[in-house]
Amino acid sequence: MPTGADAPPTARAIRVVRTRAELREALSSAPRPIGLVPTMGWLHAGHRALIERARAENATAIVSIFVNPKQFGDPSDLARYPRNEARDVEICQESGADLVFAPDVAEVYPPGFDTTVRVGAIAEPLEGAARPGHFDGVATVVAILFNLVGAERAYFGQKDAQQLLVIRHMARDLAIPTDVIAHPTVRDPDGLALSSRNVHLAADERAAAPVLRRALLAARGAWEGGERSGGTLRRIMSDVLAREPLANPEYVSVSDAETLREVDRVEGPALLSLAVRFGKTRLIDNELLP
Numbered sequence: 001m002p003t004g005a006d007a008p009p010t011a012r013a014i015r016v017v018r019t020r021a022e023l024r025e026a027l028s029s030a031p032r033p034i035g036l037v038p039t040m041g042w043l044h045a046g047h048r049a050l051i052e053r054a055r056a057e058n059a060t061a062i063v064s065i066f067v068n069p070k071q072f073g074d075p076s077d078l079a080r081y082p083r084n085e086a087r088d089v090e091i092c093q094e095s096g097a098d099l100v101f102a103p104d105v106a107e108v109y110p111p112g113f114d115t116t117v118r119v120g121a122i123a124e125p126l127e128g129a130a131r132p133g134h135f136d137g138v139a140t141v142v143a144i145l146f147n148l149v150g151a152e153r154a155y156f157g158q159k160d161a162q163q164l165l166v167i168r169h170m171a172r173d174l175a176i177p178t179d180v181i182a183h184p185t186v187r188d189p190d191g192l193a194l195s196s197r198n199v200h201l202a203a204d205e206r207a208a209a210p211v212l213r214r215a216l217l218a219a220r221g222a223w224e225g226g227e228r229s230g231g232t233l234r235r236i237m238s239d240v241l242a243r244e245p246l247a248n249p250e251y252v253s254v255s256d257a258e259t260l261r262e263v264d265r266v267e268g269p270a271l272l273s274l275a276v277r278f279g280k281t282r283l284i285d286n287e288l289l290p
């Protein structure tokens, strides 16, 4: 990026708002349709792709940056979540966003806040089982963001496949008229899905982490070769993970892509998904079949 005197004039200056009132005021003159990209900051090329898509498909592109305490079960996980707002705002600007909403916790959850949005069965397995309360926090904050912004569209990454389904369900059940749009997972060249958490990986863990992708692709390859047994596909993924000593699998799943119920046989669209720990860092990834 050129800087200083070499920098070309920027097309539009980005605006950062922090309160509900400032957001409302900024939105009152924003051209429609509006595209929203909810994030927790520490933005990377995966977020960039969502923002660029929101930019391309809408007249106004808004990014929210909010590390949502309600979706963290473990206080140390929240405390060590990486943050760098100045850099995030730069990335938002480069990716074409018009507006950043970066509220503090009391602005999102004012004193006396006492409502939880809980989505049912789709939020229970996988990440829901591994991280109790996580999706309550996600659904609650996204419902608030959807109501505050009133966007026509909101963009989410396929990397968090269950989150996407939970949010779709929430928006439908609560009659929130924001279209929930999925965007493909952005990866490093070695296949590791980009994640704000990758920064915590030690060098040897980072080198080992693409094993998630290899496990998913091994199962996909078997499925493409005609294998339909859920048990066999799970075993193929577990075997690949077992060959990487730094990888501690938390779950290895082959589920129905809509209900996320584990399947014995893959007969329709299915989701292969993994959660694996490397030291203290927990990574997830998934692959949709077909």
Ligand code: AMP
Binding pocket: 038, 039, 040, 041, 045, 046, 047, 049, 050, 155, 156, 157, 158, 159, 160, 183, 184, 185, 186, 187, 193, 194, 195, 196
């Ligand atoms: P986060 O900041 O981790 O809460 O993520 C904000 C949004 O970016 C969510 O919709 C994520 O699914 C999405 N996202 C995170 N990582 C990626 C990635 N590697 N590719 C595409 N989308 C992503």
